[in-house]
Amino acid sequence: MTDSPDSHAVLKARHRDLAGRNTQIDMTRGKPSPEQLDLSDGILTIVGPDDCSGADGTDYRNYGLGTGTPEAKAFFAEYMEVTPKEIIVGGNSSLQLMYDTLAGAVLYGLPGGDGPWGKVAGGAKVLCPVPGYDRHFAVCEQLGLEMITVDLGDVGPDMDRVAALVADDPAIKAIWCVPKYSNPTGIVYADAVVDRLAAMKTAAGDFRILWDNAYNVHHLGGGIAPLKNILAACRAAGNADRPIMFGSTSKITHAGSGIAVIAASEANIADLTAKMAVATIGPDKINQTRHVKFFGDLAGLRAHMDRHAAIIGPKFERVLTALAENLGGTGLATWSTPQGGYFVSVDVPDGCAARVVQLAAEAGIKLTPAGATFPYGKDPRDRNLRLAPTMPSLDEIDRAMDVVCTCIKLAAAEKRETE
Amino acid sequence: MTDSPDSHAVLKARHRDLAGRNTQIDMTRGKPSPEQLDLSDGILTIVGPDDCSGADGTDYRNYGLGTGTPEAKAFFAEYMEVTPKEIIVGGNSSLQLMYDTLAGAVLYGLPGGDGPWGKVAGGAKVLCPVPGYDRHFAVCEQLGLEMITVDLGDVGPDMDRVAALVADDPAIKAIWCVPKYSNPTGIVYADAVVDRLAAMKTAAGDFRILWDNAYNVHHLGGGIAPLKNILAACRAAGNADRPIMFGSTSKITHAGSGIAVIAASEANIADLTAKMAVATIGPDKINQTRHVKFFGDLAGLRAHMDRHAAIIGPKFERVLTALAENLGGTGLATWSTPQGGYFVSVDVPDGCAARVVQLAAEAGIKLTPAGATFPYGKDPRDRNLRLAPTMPSLDEIDRAMDVVCTCIKLAAAEKRETE
Numbered sequence: 001m002t003d004s005p006d007s008h009a010v011l012k013a014r015h016r017d018l019a020g021r022n023t024q025i026d027m028t029r030g031k032p033s034p035e036q037l038d039l040s041d042g043i044l045t046i047v048g049p050d051d052c053s054g055a056d057g058t059d060y061r062n063y064g065l066g067t068g069t070p071e072a073k074a075f076f077a078e079y080m081e082v083t084p085k086e087i088i089v090g091g092n093s094s095l096q097l098m099y100d101t102l103a104g105a106v107l108y109g110l111p112g113g114d115g116p117w118g119k120v121a122g123g124a125k126v127l128c129p130v131p132g133y134d135r136h137f138a139v140c141e142q143l144g145l146e147m148i149t150v151d152l153g154d155v156g157p158d159m160d161r162v163a164a165l166v167a168d169d170p171a172i173k174a175i176w177c178v179p180k181y182s183n184p185t186g187i188v189y190a191d192a193v194v195d196r197l198a199a200m201k202t203a204a205g206d207f208r209i210l211w212d213n214a215y216n217v218h219h220l221g222g223g224i225a226p227l228k229n230i231l232a233a234c235r236a237a238g239n240a241d242r243p244i245m246f247g248s249t250s251k252i253t254h255a256g257s258g259i260a261v262i263a264a265s266e267a268n269i270a271d272l273t274a275k276m277a278v279a280t281i282g283p284d285k286i287n288q289t290r291h292v293k294f295f296g297d298l299a300g301l302r303a304h305m306d307r308h309a310a311i312i313g314p315k316f317e318r319v320l321t322a323l324a325e326n327l328g329g330t331g332l333a334t335w336s337t338p339q340g341g342y343f344v345s346v347d348v349p350d351g352c353a354a355r356v357v358q359l360a361a362e363a364g365i366k367l368t369p370a371g372a373t374f375p376y377g378k379d380p381r382d383r384n385l386r387l388a389p390t391m392p393s394l395d396e397i398d399r400a401m402d403v404v405c406t407c408i409k410l411a412a413a414e415k416r417e418t419e
Numbered sequence: 420m421t422d423s424p425d426s427h428a429v430l431k432a433r434h435r436d437l438a439g440r441n442t443q444i445d446m447t448r449g450k451p452s453p454e455q456l457d458l459s460d461g462i463l464t465i466v467g468p469d470d471c472s473g474a475d476g477t478d479y480r481n482y483g484l485g486t487g488t489p490e491a492k493a494f495f496a497e498y499m500e501v502t503p504k505e506i507i508v509g510g511n512s513s514l515q516l517m518y519d520t521l522a523g524a525v526l527y528g529l530p531g532g533d534g535p536w537g538k539v540a541g542g543a544k545v546l547c548p549v550p551g552y553d554r555h556f557a558v559c560e561q562l563g564l565e566m567i568t569v570d571l572g573d574v575g576p577d578m579d580r581v582a583a584l585v586a587d588d589p590a591i592k593a594i595w596c597v598p599k600y601s602n603p604t605g606i607v608y609a610d611a612v613v614d615r616l617a618a619m620k621t622a623a624g625d626f627r628i629l630w631d632n633a634y635n636v637h638h639l640g641g642g643i644a645p646l647k648n649i650l651a652a653c654r655a656a657g658n659a660d661r662p663i664m665f666g667s668t669s670k671i672t673h674a675g676s677g678i679a680v681i682a683a684s685e686a687n688i689a690d691l692t693a694k695m696a697v698a699t700i701g702p703d704k705i706n707q708t709r710h711v712k713f714f715g716d717l718a719g720l721r722a723h724m725d726r727h728a729a730i731i732g733p734k735f736e737r738v739l740t741a742l743a744e745n746l747g748g749t750g751l752a753t754w755s756t757p758q759g760g761y762f763v764s765v766d767v768p769d770g771c772a773a774r775v776v777q778l779a780a781e782a783g784i785k786l787t788p789a790g791a792t793f794p795y796g797k798d799p800r801d802r803n804l805r806l807a808p809t810m811p812s813l814d815e816i817d818r819a820m821d822v823v824c825t826c827i828k829l830a831a832a833e834k835r836e837t838e
Contacts, residue, residue: 029482037480041468044705049460061456061673063448091510096699103522103698107537107562118526118537135697142697143526250700254480257705278554278561279522280515281669284703286463286676 006330008413015359015410018403023364025400030183030342031391032255035311039304040253043294047286051293060285067273072259072288078298079216080247080263081229087263088272091283094248094260098210099139101244101262104275105173105208106143111267112241113173113206117145120171126210127165127175129157131345131373131384133183136176136212140375147375148172152185156193163200170203174210180227181215184345184373184386186338191228198233198242209234211245217305218251219340221313224302231263240265249291251342252304259291315389315397319344322401332412345373346385352411353382359407365400425749427832434778434829437822442783444819449602449761450810451674454730458723459672462713466705470712479704486692491678491707497717498635499666499682500648506682507691510702513667513679517629518558520663520681523694524592524627525562530686531660532592532625536564539590545629546584546594548576550764550792550803552602555595555631559794566794567591571604575612582619589622593629599646600634603764603792603805605757610647617652617661628653630664636724637670638759640732643721650682659684668710670761671723678710734808734816738763741820751831764792765804771830772801778826784819 004010052060054069067073068089077084090097104110106118117124126145128137129152140147148165151158157175166172175197179189197209211230219225230243241264249258262272295301320337323346327333335346348356353370360367368386371377387404389397423429471479473488486492487508496503509516523529525537536543545564547556548571559566567584570577576594585591596616598608616628630649638644649662660683668677681691714720739756742765746752754765767775772789779786787805790796806823808816 031482034478034481037478038468040480044467044471045464048463049457052463059453059456061459061676062453063450063669063674092703093700099698103526106526107522138697142694250482254705255482256701257480257703275561278557279518281512282675284511284676284706286673287703287706 006409006413008410008417011406011410011413014406015363018406019363021364023399023403025364025392025396026366027388027392027400028366028368029391030251030388032251033311033391033393036308036390037254039307040294043253043290046293047290051289052286060289063281065285066277066280066282068283069285069288071292075292075295075298076247076259076261077263079301080213080245080261082231082245082263085266086231086269087261088269088276089283089288090260090262092250092256092258092260092287094212094214094246094250095135095139097260097262098136098212098246100276100279101210101272102139102143102145102174104272105206106145108275110206110208111271113204117173120173122171124173125169125171127157127162127172128375129176130375131184131386132176133178133212134372134377136210137375145173149375152182152187154187155190156187159193159196163196166200166202166204166207168203172202173204173206174208176210176212178212178214179230180213180225181218181338181341183214183341184343185336186341186343186345187336188225188227188339194228194230194233198230198239199237207242209243211243213245213247214251215341216247217302218342219305219309220316220338221309222339224305225339231265235265241267244268252301252308253291253294257287259288312390315392315394316344318394318397319387319389319401322398322405326401326405327408330409333408342388342390344387344389346387346408347383348385348408349412349415350381350383352408352415353379353385355411355414356385356404356407359410360403363403363407365403367404425828425832427829427836430825430829430832433825434782437825438782440783442818442822444783444811444815445785446807446811446819447785447787448810449670449807451670452730452810452812455727455809456673458726459713462672462709465712466709470708471705479708482700484704485696485699485701486688487702488704488707490711494711494714494717495666495678495680496682498720499632499664499680501650501664501682504685505650505688506680507688507695508702508707509679509681511669511675511677511679511706513631513633513665513669514554514558516679516681517555517631517665519695519698520629520691521558521562521564521593523691524625525564527694529625529627530690532623536592539592541590543592544588544590546576546581546591547794548595549794550603550805551595552597552631553791553796555629556794564592568794571601571606573606574609575606578612578615582615585619585621585623585626587622591621592623592625593627595629595631597631597633598649599632599644600637600757600760602633602760603762604755605760605762605764606755607644607646607758613647613649613652617649617658618656626661628662630662632664632666633670634760635666636721637761638724638728639735639757640728641758643724644758650684654684660686663687671720671727672710672713676706678707731809734811734813735763737813737816738806738808738820741817741824745820745824746827749828752827761807761809763806763808765806765827766802767804767827768831768834769800769802771827771834772798772804774830774833775804775823775826778829779822782822782826784822786823
């Protein structure tokens with residue numbers, strides 16, 4: 001043991017000191033900060049009694065229009081880069097649209113298939129690029145869909161493995177994708193990946209790409225990254241019914257009071273619409289109207305996202321700076337440098353992630369549970385951490401990252417001692 | 420054939436005359452009228468930036484509180500006559516809560532049961548008092564739940580038959596009830612019916628009463644009818660987990676932009692909460708806050724319903740007056756005299772309902788399709804019509820009822836000729 005600043009003893013003392021400061025900072029989830037939410041306060045009262053009718057006179061205060069108002073469809077079709085016939089504008093939760101889509105597949109099946117996924121011999125399976133989004137995995141787990149992991153690289157999933165798996169096994173019915181500013185690594189799918197996903201041969205006739213474009217416009221200051229249109233690519237490859245695209249304004253306006261959308265081929269939209277017609281009375285059209293009026297047009301939405309970026313971009317910079325200053329060149333961690341989205345992904349030495357989360361909690365820093373970015377909550381190498389910088393203030397981030405970096409070093413030192 | 424005003428020839432000529440007037444009136448669905456919707460226009464802008472926090476400082480513009488805000492829970496618990504621990508305040512559609520409850524039962528099962536309803540040998544079954552609500556039936560049909568009809572009388576379902584069925588068959592898992600101002604007959608369940616439903620022996624351990632109290636406060640001018648509390652009655656009988664109660668403000672504020680709730684035992688609420696935590700990001704808390712602020716308290720809500728009654732009460736009177744004046748004493752029709760709700764139910768001679776709907780359509784009056792008030796859309800006697808008086812104006816109702824009564828007489832005359 002030495003007295004170097006990174007010796008086990010020094011790190012332990014440093015951790016004890018940090019734990020004594022009564023800090024309470026939450027970096028677990030991708031929640032917008034109050035300052036971000038303030039940007040959208042105008043939406044609260046923007047729609048009054050004179051704004052509740054459609055261009056054709058339809059009263060949006062009443063029942064009807066189960067797939068959204070024409071104005072909302074036009075707006076969000078442009079947002080999702082599809083036609084108004086290829087979109088359903090729903091309620092406030094894209095997770096609900098994803099769950100309902102998969103639950104509907106399990107119970108009733110999807111176009112191109114041969115029945116409910118719940119009746120597939122041996123069970124239907126879903127490909128899960130990892131690390132990924134815990135709520136996607138929770139939906140699959142609840143619905144009894146077996147998850148098969150594939151590695152997520154810098155430009156998308158390991159396509160050689162994906163293509164081999166889907167070509168071979170008709171029980172593999174879908175793949176989850178967060179194609180832009182991926183949760184948690186922040187990567188953007190390359191055009192070549194989109195093209196391979198669109199064109200690959202699948203043993204299942206009703207194979208679906210679950211395209212959760214949650215961060216479509218959520219850049220960090222460098223502008224919105226381009227992403228090849230998966231529906232257009234699939235259509236060009238003769239597989240128009242393959243993708244189901246999801247989007248939402250949860251991290252654009254007010255989280256929980258936003259608008260969620262599905263975009264897909266007209267055949268898929270017809271199938272989903274028929275299922276939804278039985279399962280719900282329809283979406284909140286007043287809230288759709290609020291969003292259309294608040295943004296005005298897509299340029300207005302993009303300008304709004306620039307204001308978000310001005311708030312959260314510096315927070316990401318602080319996280320990345322702290323990682324570089326404390327862990328750069330140590331070999332103890334690698335991390336993503338996202339250009340958008342809500343997370344920084346950090347890989348620590350194998351077997352250390354859960355311990356880092358525990359040590360950080362002892363020092364008042366709540367991190368996403370280790371393993372959350374993998375199916376069934378189990379990171380096979382116990383190495384991935386997900387940091388969510390948007391909610392804390394800049395000062396809180398500095399304090400939190402001081403703790404996180406110390407905990408990574410300490411966990412690695414502990415591991416060295418036991419080896 | 421005679422020349423009496425009700426002869427076939429005279430009726431046919433009269434129908435032809437009515438059909439030539441280019442009338443277009445829709446009496447198909449229970450939609451609030453624009454004047455009713457105007458009553459709630461204040462809710463649109465009532466919540467501004469200063470109203471978006473809970474008493475404990477929680478920011479309702481952000482994620483969280485998947486089962487509703489504390490304020491909304493307190494308000495709607497009083498509305499549903501339960502405690503705040505016995506309620507989930509959800510999104511805008513009680514139909515969605517009902518669908519999700521049953522879909523969750525089919526996929527995963529419910530407390531007290533022995534597995535998913537979808538795995539019940541021979542298929543799970545649901546009792547459906549008839550005439551009833553078409554959307555309840557559509558949910559069962561889509562989920563593959565077999566529907567068994569029982570007659571709905573003046574104080575509730577035929578309880579001798581219900582009790583015998585549920586005692587005998589463990590595959591019978593639930594019964595639909597619209598206990599107050601039933602859709603479509605407007606009846607209110609008697610205390611003795613509530614008590615029998617609560618206490619009856621059921622072969623299924625997870626039998627559920629699906630208590631759709633959609634019209635809890637929706638009187639027509641004579642004040643709100645009392646209804647015995649089904650949860651209290653079930654608890655007293657040792658069957659606390661039996662009822663799942665639903666409610667909504669769809670016909671209180673703006674249809675489609677309201678608040679839907681589930682009330683049930685804490686065990687049921689825990690089960691439903693766990694399922695919802697995976698399936699949705701949570702409800703729109705801002706819209707919940709709008710409702711709480713708009714009403715203030717339950718007295719405020721009740722005063723609001725008096726204003727609805729002042730608008731729709733006279734419409735129901737016009738319908739009932741037209742029926743009495745045109746069909747009273749003819750033996751051609753019997754009808755309900757509702758004290759609340761959204762419908763008048765009319766029974767015409769057997770085999771005539773579909774023809775009446777067709778004849779009315781020819782004269783520009785859209786009625787709910789015959790059979791809609793029965794499972795699978797099939798009224799075995801083809802005799803039930805559902806009239807929805809709320810949407811048309813008083814003048815339109817007079818014109819529509821002129822047509823409807825003429826069509827009933829004409830259909831009966833046609834039937835007599837063929838007999």
